[in-house]
Amino acid sequence: MQTDIKLEQSIWANPSNPNIVQIVDQRYLPHQIVIEDLTTVAQAATAIRDMHVRGAPLIGVTAAFGIYLALKNTQPENWEQDLKEATKLLLATRPTAVNLSWAVNEQLKTIATATTLAEKIELAYQNAGKLMADSIDRCKAIGEFGLEKIKALQKETGKSRLNILTHCNAGWLACIQHGTATAPMYEAHRAGLDIHVWVDETRPRNQGARLTAWELGQAGIPHTVITDNAGGHLMQHGMVDMVIVGCDRCSRRGDVANKIGTYLKALAAKDNKVPFYVALPSSSVDWSISDGLKEIPIEQRSGREVSQIVGWDGDKVSEVRLVPEGAQVANYAFDVTPAHLITGLIMERGICAADENAMLELFPEQC
């Protein structure tokens, strides 16, 4: 455990030892800062599956480094088999975020261009770094486009302070730097705009209460943690000017899978005429599917994530049980917000409507 670090990035290659990839083990935040060394693909897969890392862009980059670690630890006579197994292992970790398969496929394509194992290892390392750098650039661009939208909204409403609601954590902890949903907030704060963020706690794993609140606190952005139940009431009473959330997978017509409960906030936003934006890099778009509700697989996770909760007991991170002993529990991790509830998608090339034509105008190479 290390507690004296000022973190600003969620994953990095150890600069002095290329055998080690390092992550923040996010299960302990905000109570403890734990840095974990990943040296094998099995460790990378566990880190994704058990949510030491989470968030679509970060899952992708971690998987890319996982492919690198698999090659790093194999032998010339086994690499093909080991790579196949590593790919299978990584793809099976989590089903909803499309960045996972996207990043793994990017790695496989790159590796295929090299002849020797040594070259493949080098290319996998470089490409994982490139995917990481690209992710940072995309988030930065999302922040800049989002900032313009916030400025426009401030002008339109005439309010000096804008209240933005967000669900889950789509911050730099979910990405590499900047975040997706948080990137416009960081840019706005840097530009001196007066914003306040309503942070949904985001049950069951409380990524809002634990991670987003911690990130915004570190950055000095005013924020208030609320239960997931509260957003509708706030919107009914004019206390939310804008919603920005992240995305785990977006269909080509703009249906968005995101953390469970996002759909309920989108309904409330629609009912109260609050603009509802989704911030995402194009790596979160699954261009192969159209109907998000029917086609995006929704992960079901262990009921323990609902029945038990971890927090700080004054001395250590500790777990308590919330339900009667033996109670049956279900844990759906994501839901799909249909495109018609979404005001716009904030992407690295600009902001567009959540519909196929508008998305293809920004990304004509996907036509």
Next chain:
Amino acid sequence: MQTDIKLEQSIWANPSNPNIVQIVDQRYLPHQIVIEDLTTVAQAATAIRDMHVRGAPLIGVTAAFGIYLALKNTQPENWEQDLKEATKLLLATRPTAVNLSWAVNEQLKTIATATTLAEKIELAYQNAGKLMADSIDRCKAIGEFGLEKIKALQKETGKSRLNILTHCNAGWLACIQHGTATAPMYEAHRAGLDIHVWVDETRPRNQGARLTAWELGQAGIPHTVITDNAGGHLMQHGMVDMVIVGCDRCSRRGDVANKIGTYLKALAAKDNKVPFYVALPSSSVDWSISDGLKEIPIEQRSGREVSQIVGWDGDKVSEVRLVPEGAQVANYAFDVTPAHLITGLIMERGICAADENAMLELFPEQC
């Protein structure tokens, strides 16, 4: 602490000692069964304010017994002043549930008909018991009308198993016996119908995960605890046939204040054509107001209820912190669901639409 009791009622007058009113201190459920003696109005007020008891009908009956305890402990020369103070104290405990002021006023009217303090004490005791018995009767009737609706829905859908979603606890723990939202479930189970209940955990105080799950478990009704975020997803996928919730205050045109997050479920029910019912006794209707959103006061409670959570640590009921140290937290306890999102009100005289004319048809004395 007593753990070997089979409870079926949330409050009762101690049969062998009329100086003592007894309640289940619900803060410890489902982990411990703690019975608390109330012997003063101050204790009754604390029990309401700090949610040893909760739920609109139970709050009302507890307040009625509070008035009795105030008179019981006063002297002939002080009773007027003490009653005034007791009334003020009780009315200030919680602002949203209208049953509180309704029950206190019922007591004041009754007391006014007696001349001596001894008579007033006796009348207050009898009337509190009557309000308690009436509450039980009303809930029983709600259960019977709700059962007919469940039977009709089963016939209509052709499904052998009906999935009912509920939010918070509107069970016998929130009332005296039967419950409001749960009453139709108990009746259906007793009638041998195959039902399964989705239990929203209901942050921040987890009355669903703690109380409703415990109640249904005791009764042997199949149920599954879910996060408050999950209901929309379930409805999108046809996994909810009906929603039944309770009510803290209903306006004369059918706007319903209930536990925070109810509105979000009502929006999802509307969006997915799932019938959304509110079960309530007429004591929860505030006939003096029309626009629930503008006129029902919404309680804000301590942020500690959001930032900290209690559960069973394996050994005892224990508290952990969920947010970064010092994080700002807001805690709105209720929201208002507009009448147009409600399929029907299940009341002690029948089921009616959530609108003024339909309600007045059932309760013509309120015209």
